[in-house]
Amino acid sequence: MVENAYVLGMADLMVAKAPAKLVTLGLGSCIGLVIFDHVAKVAGMAHIMLPDSRGAANLEKVGKFADTAVPALVEEMVKLGSVRPHMKAKIAGGAQMFALPGASAEFLTVGAKNVKETTAQLARQGILLVASDTGGNKGRTVEFSTSNWMLKIKTLGKGVTEI
């Protein structure tokens, strides 16, 4: 069967039935979150930008914040027939693109906060985080395929890895 490929932009969130390929390009401090269920054969992805929706003026896109993206993605998975005990998660991203010695700016370390909050939200939902590739100072392009339930990660200068 031919896989349907979906490319997610910033703050997008989507779920698809297998066979499918979910792609998001150039994650810097953002997180590519995948939740999948190989029993129900569904997978979902979110491109998370920030950890915490508190203080946000509006919630146009639930995929934008870790604390709204994780529950929303779980809910969408359930709609496609998945059940929570079968859901597993993989995450990639959360890099710090620039290090400025001596400069303190909260947004420079947002990547680490994204990782922390996404991980905490998965734990709260009772979803097992089976693999992750986070941190560092390089951007990542990620591609999840339901053919092998693997997340392919491309990093400039480091080639391709799979988790």
Add this chain to the structure above:
Amino acid sequence: MLDLGSFNSLQLDAIREMGNIGTGNAATALSKLLSCMIDMDVPKVKLVSIYDLAQHYGEPDEQVAAVFVRSTGGFACSLIFIQNEEDARLMVELLLKQQFGDALPQDLSQELRDSALSEVGNIILSSFLNAINILLGTQHQISVPGVAHDMLSSILDVVASIFGQMGEMALMVNTELRVEGAGDSAISGNIIMVPDPDALEILLRKLKVL
């Protein structure tokens, strides 16, 4: 905090003019550094969606070189000097040729290249900042520059995370600089200034448009 959607054209014009003064000073400094003619565009002030920042500069996964500095003080902002990798390489060679002439070694280490790149970026961005802080009558401190070689969209995540907490739009002041007389095609680079959201009000007051 100011609502970005409420900016009127007079306010955007004032910010553009400020960008023009900053860019003029940056172009002069770069011209002295490289002993070349520098051509510059009239800056653009854009209110753009944080969800598709990359499309204003190229493809999301295009490889770019970027120099980033933070400026704090009376008017806080972040600045990025961004170029495609090939232009960054040519600019570094142009700078190093000033120093070494024809004795420039062929196999320059990445560390040396990055050091030169961060110096070019630093001079461009500090000159930009000096001019606008004189205009605004503010004091400022500039961070050490940070350099990254990465995908365009990964780099611009920095801008998205500055503005993302408050809304869906970012305010960017953008100018292109071109180094003339450097072979067939000009070397170009973009200066992007991103004011801190909570400094926008100060900015408009100092420019006397609020």
